[in-house]
Amino acid sequence: MGIKGLTSLITDEAPEAIKHHDIKSFFGRKVAIDASMSLYQFLIAVRQGDGQQLMNESGETTSHLMGFFYRTLRMIEHGMKPMYVFDGQPPDLKKKVLEGRFGKREEAREEEEEEKDIADNERLDQLARRQVRPTRQHNEEVRQLLKLMGIPCVTSPSEAEAQCAELCRAGKVYAAGSEDMDTLTFASPILLKHLTFSEQKKMPVHEVHLQSALEGMGLTMDQFIDLCILLGCDYMEPVKGIGPKTAFKLIKEYGSIEAVKEHLEEREEEKRKEAEKKGKDKARGVTFPELWPYKEAREIFKHPDVVKADDMELKWEQPDVEGLVKFLCTDKGFSEDRVRKGADKLSKALGQKQQGRLDGFFKPAGGAASAKRKAEEEKPKAGKGAKGAPAKKKK
Numbered sequence: 589m590g591i592k593g594l595t596s597l598i599t600d601e602a603p604e605a606i607k608h609h610d611i612k613s614f615f616g617r618k619v620a621i622d623a624s625m626s627l628y629q630f631l632i633a634v635r636q637g638d639g640q641q642l643m644n645e646s647g648e649t650t651s652h653l654m655g656f657f658y659r660t661l662r663m664i665e666h667g668m669k670p671m672y673v674f675d676g677q678p679p680d681l682k683k684k685v686l687e688g689r690f691g692k693r694e695e696a697r698e699e700e701e702e703e704k705d706i707a708d709n710e711r712l713d714q715l716a717r718r719q720v721r722p723t724r725q726h727n728e729e730v731r732q733l734l735k736l737m738g739i740p741c742v743t744s745p746s747e748a749e750a751q752c753a754e755l756c757r758a759g760k761v762y763a764a765g766s767e768d769m770d771t772l773t774f775a776s777p778i779l780l781k782h783l784t785f786s787e788q789k790k791m792p793v794h795e796v797h798l799q800s801a802l803e804g805m806g807l808t809m810d811q812f813i814d815l816c817i818l819l820g821c822d823y824m825e826p827v828k829g830i831g832p833k834t835a836f837k838l839i840k841e842y843g844s845i846e847a848v849k850e851h852l853e854e855r856e857e858e859k860r861k862e863a864e865k866k867g868k869d870k871a872r873g874v875t876f877p878e879l880w881p882y883k884e885a886r887e888i889f890k891h892p893d894v895v896k897a898d899d900m901e902l903k904w905e906q907p908d909v910e911g912l913v914k915f916l917c918t919d920k921g922f923s924e925d926r927v928r929k930g931a932d933k934l935s936k937a938l939g940q941k942q943q944g945r946l947d948g949f950f951k952p953a954g955g956a957a958s959a960k961r962k963a964e965e966e967k968p969k970a971g972k973g974a975k976g977a978p979a980k981k982k983k
Contacts (some may be wrong), residue, residue: 591770591820593831602805605804607794611663611668614793619669619764620752620756622748623672623675623769624674625766626784631651631716634651634877642702649726650921657916671761673742673743675757677745677746679888682747731910736908747888750893752764754897755900757776757943764776764780765783773889778796811839824926827880831908859873903937907931909932
């Protein structure tokens with residue numbers, strides 16, 4: 589689900605924080621990609637002409653394998669070095685939300701049964717997509733595929749976005765790749781969106797810089813986390829009556845969820861008393877869920893369960909071509925000619941010594957990745973006179 593309305597808020601309040609690039613701009617960059625989000629995305633998006641998921645002759649779904657194989661190959665061909673992070677055990681707060689979503693999938697199945705005779709194909713397609721649920725088998729098959737391709741993948745103790753953010757903060761990768769904006773809430777310095785989109789969509793990659801967003805919005809990291817919780821996240825029910833702009837205004841004015849909550853509860857009580865004097869029912873206003881554990885959600889964002897980046901070694905290796913042919917062609921029914929051609933491109937791209945990026949030659953004293961990034965982001969920029977614009981890419 590991510591953070592509701594956060595992209596629009598950053599676009600409006602800190603437009604300099606979001607840059608649009610062609611995928612070729614990330615030549616030489618290592619990127620940690622949220623595999624669980626990509627898996628869900630491919631199961632939904634990679635389909636046949638009739639809208640059905642890709643399947644082999646045995647009736648097994650292969651949309652996810654097609655997506656991971658060809659989208660990863662595309663990134664490798666453009667000189668990137670992707671690696672993938674899978675979700676581990678979700679936090680207890682998220683489990684409740686996931687249970688609710690599963691309930692909605694059951695409702696979707698029932699609705700589809702009731703609407704089979706309706707000629708509204710778009711409506712039926714939406715219902716079908718709501719039913720998509722990645723399975724353990726899907727995850728295992730993707731891990732097997734990535735291993736055969738020579739692409740590193742790891743499983744986070746908990747949230748994949750948090751582990752991606754940890755790798756990015758430590759300089760092990762340039763950015764975290766995900767469609768979930770809560771990757772920023774986990775303090776990833778740079779987020780890449782639309783990285784695994786189909787080439788046919790012609791969608792540029794959106795590069796979001798956290799520091800520029802914070803400065804443009806005039807928020808501290810703690811306030812940014814509180815804003816994301818107010819907007820609605822994976823761990824919390826939304827607060828009824830508070831939209832993105834109102835949430836942003838309240839955090840700016842009061843500084844924290846505690847102060848915002850106190851202000852709103854006092855205001856609602858005053859409205860209730862005023863309505864009571866006039867003998868009327870109080871108009872619908874802001875309503876906090878009865879159970880709203882924002883402190884626990886805040887703790888998850890600030891101190892997520894991750895493996896320290898220093899304890900992880902990322903290695904890109906030559907693909908196992910015959911293993912790929914057996915797995916994708918013999919077992920899953922892929923075209924052997926296409927798989928061998930793809931594996932050949934993969935071998936050449938991973939085998940050649942990559943030319944370094946020009947900006948890699950201009951390292952600050954000490955050579956630390958975090959120091960380099962900080963130096964780039966603190967260069968003055970045009971506009972509001974704030975700091976934090978990312979350095980221009982050098983060709």
